[in-house]
Amino acid sequence: METREYFEKVMQDYNQNRKGRSLRKYCKEEAVDYDWLGAENIAFMFSLFESCKLNDINFGDYIEDILTRLMEGEQDFMSLIPCNYNSNKKVNVKAA
Numbered sequence: 001m002e003t004r005e006y007f008e009k010v011m012q013d014y015n016q017n018r019k020g021r022s023l024r025k026y027c028k029e030e031a032v033d034y035d036w037l038g039a040e041n042i043a044f045m046f047s048l049f050e051s052c053k054l055n056d057i058n059f060g061d062y063i064e065d066i067l068t069r070l071m072e073g074e075q076d077f078m079s080l081i082p083c084n085y086n087s088n089k090k091v092n093v094k095a096a
Contacts, residue, residue: 011046051082061087 052059065087066080078084 048082055082055085057082057085057087 049059052062062082062085066074066085069080074080079086
C-alpha cells in the first residue's frame with residue numbers, strides 16, 4: 001500500500017471510529033502493523049495536520065511556508081508551530 005493511500009485510509013477510519021481517542025494515539029495504534037511507515041513520524045504529521053485544522057491554517061501552504069523559512073535561516077522556531085503561526089510573514093516563493 002502506498003503512503004498516500006494509507007494516509008487517506010487512516011483518516012477515513014479515524015473519522016468513522018474516533019471513540020474519544022486523539023488522532024496521535026489512534027495513528028500510533030494503527031501504524032503498528034505498518035512499521036515501515038514510521039509510526040512516530042506519521043503520528044507527528046497527523047498531529048500537525050490536526051493542529052493546522054484547529055487553527056484554520058491550510059496545511060499545504062503551512063508546510064510549504066515553514067520549510068521555505070527554515071531553508072532561509074529562520075531562527076524563531078516558536079513562531080513556526082501552528083498556534084503561533086503568522087501567515088502574514090509568509091515568504092514569497094519565486095516560480096522556477
